[in-house]
Every structure is written in C-alpha cells, then in structure tokens.
Amino acid sequence: MKEIPxxxxxxxxxxxxxTLLAAVLFAVMFVIYVSNHPxxxxxxVVQTASxxxxxLAFVAMAQCFVVITAGIDLSxxxxxxxxxxxxxxxxxxxxxxxxxxxxxxLLTGLACGMLNGLIIIFGRLQPIVTTxxxxxxxxxxxxxxxxxxxxxxxETLADAFTSKLFGIIPASLVVLAATLLIFWVPxxxxxxxxxxxxxxxxxxxxxxxxxPIKRAxxxxxxxxxxxxxxxxxxxxxxxxxxxAAFASGNAYTLYSIAAVVLGGVSLAGGxxxxxxxxxxALAFRTIGDLLFVFDLxxxxxxxxxGVVLMLAISIGSMGLARVRNRLEWFQ
Amino acid sequence: MSEDASLMRRSGLPARLRRVxxxxxxxxxCVLLLLLGGSIYSSNFLSPDYLLQQLKVASFLGVIxxxxxxxxxxGQIDLSVPWVVAxxxxxxxxxxxxxxxxxxxxxxxxxxxxxxxxxVNGLAVAYLRIPSMIITLATNAVVQGLMVVYTGGFAPQDSxxxxxxxxxxxxxISPIPNGVLVWLVVGILAVFLLVRTTFGxxxxxxxxxxxxxxxxxxDTRRIxxxxxxxxxxxxxxGGVLLAGYASKASQSMGDAYLLPSIAAVVLGGTHVLGGKGSYLGTVAGVILITLLQSILSVMQIxxxxxxxxxxxVIICMLLLYGRQKLV
Numbered sequence: 001m002k003e004i005p006x007x008x009x010x011x012x013x014x015x016x017x018x019t020l021l022a023a024v025l026f027a028v029m030f031v032i033y034v035s036n037h038p039x040x041x042x043x044x045v046v047q048t049a050s051x052x053x054x055x056l057a058f059v060a061m062a063q064c065f066v067v068i069t070a071g072i073d074l075s076x077x078x079x080x081x082x083x084x085x086x087x088x089x090x091x092x093x094x095x096x097x098x099x100x101x102x103x104x105x106l107l108t109g110l111a112c113g114m115l116n117g118l119i120i121i122f123g124r125l126q127p128i129v130t131t132x133x134x135x136x137x138x139x140x141x142x143x144x145x146x147x148x149x150x151x152x153x154x155e156t157l158a159d160a161f162t163s164k165l166f167g168i169i170p171a172s173l174v175v176l177a178a179t180l181l182i183f184w185v186p187x188x189x190x191x192x193x194x195x196x197x198x199x200x201x202x203x204x205x206x207x208x209x210x211x212p213i214k215r216a217x218x219x220x221x222x223x224x225x226x227x228x229x230x231x232x233x234x235x236x237x238x239x240x241x242x243x244a245a246f247a248s249g250n251a252y253t254l255y256s257i258a259a260v261v262l263g264g265v266s267l268a269g270g271x272x273x274x275x276x277x278x279x280x281a282l283a284f285r286t287i288g289d290l291l292f293v294f295d296l297x298x299x300x301x302x303x304x305x306g307v308v309l310m311l312a313i314s315i316g317s318m319g320l321a322r323v324r325n326r327l328e329w330f331q
Numbered sequence: 332m333s334e335d336a337s338l339m340r341r342s343g344l345p346a347r348l349r350r351v352x353x354x355x356x357x358x359x360x361c362v363l364l365l366l367l368g369g370s371i372y373s374s375n376f377l378s379p380d381y382l383l384q385q386l387k388v389a390s391f392l393g394v395i396x397x398x399x400x401x402x403x404x405x406g407q408i409d410l411s412v413p414w415v416v417a418x419x420x421x422x423x424x425x426x427x428x429x430x431x432x433x434x435x436x437x438x439x440x441x442x443x444x445x446x447x448x449x450x451v452n453g454l455a456v457a458y459l460r461i462p463s464m465i466i467t468l469a470t471n472a473v474v475q476g477l478m479v480v481y482t483g484g485f486a487p488q489d490s491x492x493x494x495x496x497x498x499x500x501x502x503x504i505s506p507i508p509n510g511v512l513v514w515l516v517v518g519i520l521a522v523f524l525l526v527r528t529t530f531g532x533x534x535x536x537x538x539x540x541x542x543x544x545x546x547x548x549x550d551t552r553r554i555x556x557x558x559x560x561x562x563x564x565x566x567x568x569g570g571v572l573l574a575g576y577a578s579k580a581s582q583s584m585g586d587a588y589l590l591p592s593i594a595a596v597v598l599g600g601t602h603v604l605g606g607k608g609s610y611l612g613t614v615a616g617v618i619l620i621t622l623l624q625s626i627l628s629v630m631q632i633x634x635x636x637x638x639x640x641x642x643x644v645i646i647c648m649l650l651l652y653g654r655q656k657l658v
Contacts, residue, residue, distance in 0.1 A: 072464070119646060119650075123646075123649075123650050123654065124654040125646075125649050125650065125654065126597075126603045126604070128408070128593070128603060129593065129594065129597050129603055129645070129649060130646065130649070132590050132593060132594065132645075133594070133641075133642045133643075133645040133646045133649070134642060134646070135642070136590070136638045136639070136641050136642030136645070137638070137639055137642035137643060137646075139638050140634075140635045140636065140637070140638030140639030140640075140641075140642065141635070141639065142635075143633075143634055143635035143638060144635040144636075144639075147633075147634075147635065244635075246586070247583065247586070250586070254410075254468055254471075254472075257464070257465065257468060258465075258468065258469075258472075261465050267462050267464060267465060268462070299479055299480050299483065300476070300480060301476075302472060302475050302476035302479050303473060303475075303476025303477055303479065303480055304476065305472060305476070306469060306470075306471075306472030306473035306474075306475065306476045307473060307476070309468075309469045309472055310466075310469040310470070310472075310473060313461055313465050313466060313469060314455070314459060314461065
C-alpha cells in the first residue's frame with residue numbers, strides 16, 4: 001500500500017466529500033431507525049432493510065455510471081422492469097437452465113444499455129430524449145413478456161440471494177459489495193473510467209487530448225444496462241414474479257436520480273462515484289423505513305420522502321453563499 | 332430592371348424555403364404521411380369529424396407542451412408535469428365543493444395552484460441554482476405527497492364544475508371543440524410572447540448562453556422564474572381541461588403527459604438544450620404524437636406494440652434531424 005504523503009488527505013477528502021456525506025447521512029438515519037425499531041439491531045432487521053435497499057442501490061449504481069459522463073439514463077427503471085419480466089420466464093428449472101437464464105437476463109440488460117449508448121454516441125442524440133424513447137421500447141417489450149403479473153423463479157436461488165450468509169450478513173449486501181468491486185472499482189481506475197470522468201468534466205478538452213471518449217461513454221451506458229439488469233434479477237428474487245408495471249419502472253428511474261444526487265454525484269458530470277450513489281440509495285430507502293418506526297400514517301410517506309429529497313438538494317446550493325462574482329452563478 | 336426583379340424573384344423563393352426550419356417541415360411531413368397511411372387503412376381518417384376529434388385530444392397535450400417549451404427554450408426541463416397536471420385537476424375539482432363561488436373560481440384556482448408549484452420550481456432553479464432536472468423531480472414528489480395526503484390515497488370524490496366540462500367538451504363555435512379554442516388562445520399568446528416581447532427574446536438568449544444574456548443586461552433569474560411559472564400554470568390548465576373532459580380528477584392522470592410533452596417539443600425541432608425552436612414546430616410535434624397514438628389505437632395494436640412503435644418512431648425521427656454537431 002502506498003503511503004499517503006503529508007497533507008495529501010485534503011485532496012482525498014475533497015474528492016470523496018460527497019461520498020462521505022452520503023455515508024454519514026445514511027449512518028445517522030439508520031441508527032435512528034434501528035434504535036427506534038421494536039426488534040432492535042438484529043440480523044433480521046438488517047436483512048430486511050438491505051434487501052429493500054438493494055434494488056434501488058443497483059439502479060443508483062447504474063445511473064451513476066452514466067451521470068459521471070454528464071449524461072442521464074431515464075431508461076434504467078424500464079430496463080429493470082424488462083429484466084424482471086424476462087427473469088420470471090427464464091430463471092427457472094434445473095441449475096444449468098437457471099444459470100443460462102441468469103446469463104440471458106444479464107446479457108439482455110447489457111444489450112439494452114449498449115443500444116442506448118450506440119444511439120447516443122453514434123446517432124448523436126441527447127441522452128434525455130433518447131433514453132425516454134428507449135424506455136418506451138423496453139417497457140413495450142416487458143409488456144409483451146408479461147401483460148399480466150405472473151411467472152416464477154428458481155426459489156432456491158432466490159432465497160440464497162436474499163437470505164443471510166453465516167446467519168449474520170445479508171446476502172444482498174454481499175452481492176452489492178461484490179458488484180462494486182467487480183465492476184465499479186476496475187472501471188473507475190481504468191483508462192475508460194478516467195475518460196468517462198474527463199468526458200463529464202470537460203468533453204472538448206478530453207477529446208482534444210485524445211482520450212477514448214466514445215468508448216468510455218459506450219462502456220458507461222452498457223454497464224448501466226447491466227447494473228439495472230442485476231436490479232431486475234433481484235426484483236424477481238424478492239417477488240417471485242414478473243410484472244410490467246409502468247408506475248414502478250418510472251419510480252425506479254426517478255428514485256435512482258434522487259439517490260445519485262443524495263450520494264454526492266454531480267448531475268453536471270465528472271464528480272462523485274458509485275459508492276456514494278449506493279449510500280445515497282440506502283439513505284433514500286431508510287427515509288421510508290423511518291416513517292414506519294415512528295408510526296406515521298403511510299399516506300404521509302410520499303410527502304415525507306419528497307420533502308427530505310428537497311431539503312437534501314437545497315443543501316447543495318449552499319455553495320452560492322461563497323460566490324464572490326455574480327458571473328459564477330452561470331458556471 | 333426587370334432582369335433584376337426576376338433574379339430577385341427567382342432567388343427569393345429558395346431563400347424563403349431555406350428559412351423554413353427543416354425540423355418543422357419534416358415534422359409536418361410526417362403528420363401528412365401519418366394521415367395518408369391512416370386513410371389507406373380507413374377512409375374515416377380524412378373526415379373532418381375525425382380530424383376535429385384528434386385536435387380536441389391534442390389540445391390537452393398542446394397546452395401542456397406549450398409550458399414545457401418555454402422551459403426547454405431556456406435549457407431547463409420540467410419533470411414536475413405529471414403531478415402538477417393532477418394537482419391542477421384535483422384542486423379545481425376540490426374548489427367546486429364550495430358551492431357557487433367555488434364552482435366559479437374552480438378554473439382560476441386550479442391554474443393558480445399550478446403557478447405556485449411552478450414558482451417553487453423557478454425560485455429554486457433561478458435563485459438557488461439547483462439543476463431543474465432535480466428540483467422539478469423533488470417538487471413532483473412533494474406535490475404527489477400532498478395530493479396523496481389530501482385525497483387519502485383514493486381518487487378524489489369531487490367532480491368537475493360545469494364550466495370545466497364546458498371548457499373541455501363544449502362548443503362555442505359549432506364544429507370546433509372548445510378545447511381546441513383554448514389551445515388556439517394559448518398558442519397565439521405563446522407565439523406573441525416568443526416573437527414579439529423581450530421576454531420571449533430573453534428566453535432564447537438565456538437558452539443560447541446564460542452568461543452572455545446576463546452580461547447584456549437581461550434579468551436572467553426573473554425570466555427563468557417566469558418561464559417555470561408559465562409552465563406550471565399551463566400544466567395545471569391542461570389538468571383542468573382533462574378533468575373537465577373526464578368530469579373528474581384521478582391519481583395518475585398526469586403520468587401519460589410527461590414524456591409526450593417533452594417528445595412533442597423536441598420532435599418539433601426545439602433544441603433540448605435550449606435557445607432554438609419555434610412554436611409552429613411544437614404544434615407539429617403535438618399533432619404528430621396525438622395522431623401516432625390515435626392510429627396505433629385504431630389499428631387495435633396492443634399497448635405493448637404501441638409503446639414499441641412509439642419509441643422506435645421517436646428515435647427514427649430524431650435521427651432524421653435531431654442530431655447534434657460533433658465535438
């Protein structure tokens with residue numbers, strides 16, 4: 001391990017401030033949650049909480065890959081729904097068939113992401129409109145697969161992925177951490193990842209200095225599709241069914257953006273990381289749970305989530321207080 | 332002299348043609364293609380009754396898209412449309428519960444609620460510099476929360492006032508539905524605002540380069556705030572019309588209008604990053620999307636196929652003329 005020179009922590013802190021804030025926010029909320037939970041801090045409570053949060057964490061991770069390139073993917077929710085519907089057909093039967101099914105679902109998600117990337121990069125269209133249009137396509141496909149809720153999933157596999165390892169650690173958290181380690185860490189440290197960050201902060205300059213911007217963006221969108229597919233797989237593991245639900249697909253897309261913002265990833269691109277996005281997702285989900293332990297009417301949940309979201313993003317505008325020149329508003 | 336004049340006349344026509352925005356031309360071309368394709372399928376498509384019916388359905392989207400266009404022109408986006416539409420409808424219906432006065436004030440009250448939500452969006456975007464994509468998402472969630480608390484999670488009991496029903500389904504000038512007239516008025520006002528006022532010019536200026544607009548003395552924050560107020564008010568008006576059409580408000584009535592309103596504006600040639608676009612294009616986009624949806628439903632294609640075709644058509648059309656310049 002390389003020794004950090006004196007004073008270097010400042011830069012490390014500046015770079016990871018958003019992630020740290022999200023982690024602290026989540027920690028505080030989770031402590032309030034478990035200390036008021038009737039069952040207290042038990043593996044079961046943690047398991048339920050992490051299972052509920054994992055879905056959003058995966059789409060938040062997906063959104064993060066794209067947002068660091070200063071893009072946006074409004075189709076992550078629909079890719080999740082599509083993969084959910086596909087998994088309810090394919091992830092059944094013998095272990096071999098199940099494995100093939102899982103592979104097919106993941107590949108489908110990857111292909112959806114690649115389609116987004118191809119249209120945005122080579123079709124030179126705006127990410128917002130492109131992913132709005134492709135999300136209609138993905139939802140259409142999902143409706144073809146499951147016009148009415150139904151289907152099944154290999155229950156042994158589903159239970160294995162949603163239970164606890166060694167009776168303590170929730171498997172969904174392990175999968176989440178593994179996904180971060182397998183996809184995010186190598187990506188963010190590779191040339192492609194650096195190029196993705198560069199594209200997000202100064203695309204022209206990055207292009208001029210010969211960074212592989214197109215490949216980096218393509219990889220970002222493709223990986224976003226893959227992460228959403230993992231989310232879709234997990235949704236199937238929880239519900240044992242597939243359902244082409246428009247409202248829930250939309251909700252995942254919107255919440256993924258909220259989670260990314262809470263996680264300190266700048267929508268302007270080039271800032272933040274998937275770890276922050278995951279903590280943002282965990283924090284966002286804990287908001288809903290807090291209502292439950294404080295015995296508030298579930299009717300108030302959407303309002304409460306909205307207000308917290310609004311407060312969280314308003315904190316981000318505190319930087320305005322430091323503006324010395326009015327022109328800095330427009331940067 | 333005469334040679335000069337004929338030369339001018341000859342070069343005049345292409346110049347005028349060249350001034351037509353290719354995006355708008357293509358969008359109207361696609362509308363014609365859709366109508367022709369539809370008329371091959373069924374001869375009803377070219378009948379005045381059908382076309383007026385389509386215009387009536389289009390008027391709801393048209394009113395909402397007008398507000399969306401104002402916001403997109405300054406390079407922002409309004410994702411709070413779904414629940415502002417629902418809130419406008421619900422609040423207008425709620426006002427009718429208060430007797431004659433409430434019924435009289437239903438429409439203005441619904442629009443006012445939308446304008447207030449728009450003002451929250453605008454204040455946050457203009458004065459707190461929060462990206463519109465996030466803050467409008469948050470206001471959407473907050474308004475949803477407020478409406479869920481207000482209605483108790485069910486569809487509200489109050490129904491639309493007679494005036495709202497008349498506005499959406501009645502006829503002042505016999506064959507033309509009132510909804511179309513409302514859209515016409517909104518459209519004329521929008522064109523006037525965009526083309527003839529400093530407010531409209533400022534929208535384009537901010538969309539092109541906000542710093543430059545600020546430096547040239549435009550109060551960019553006030554203009555941004557106003558654009559969001561207009562968007563909120565028009566979304567709520569769309570909701571009021573919809574509630575009048577269905578004679579009541581419902582929970583997810585606005586969901587179906589977010590994506591079409593953005594798509595209509597962008598398909599009409601307005602640049603999604605702002606600064607460029609004409610209202611004529613938005614009209615074309617609105618009619619295009621309404622016709623597309625209508626034809627797909629007349630052909631009895633199932634929802635799945637409709638979504639698929641809808642997405643593919645939008646992407647293909649954007650690939651035709653929405654491409655950005657290379658870096």
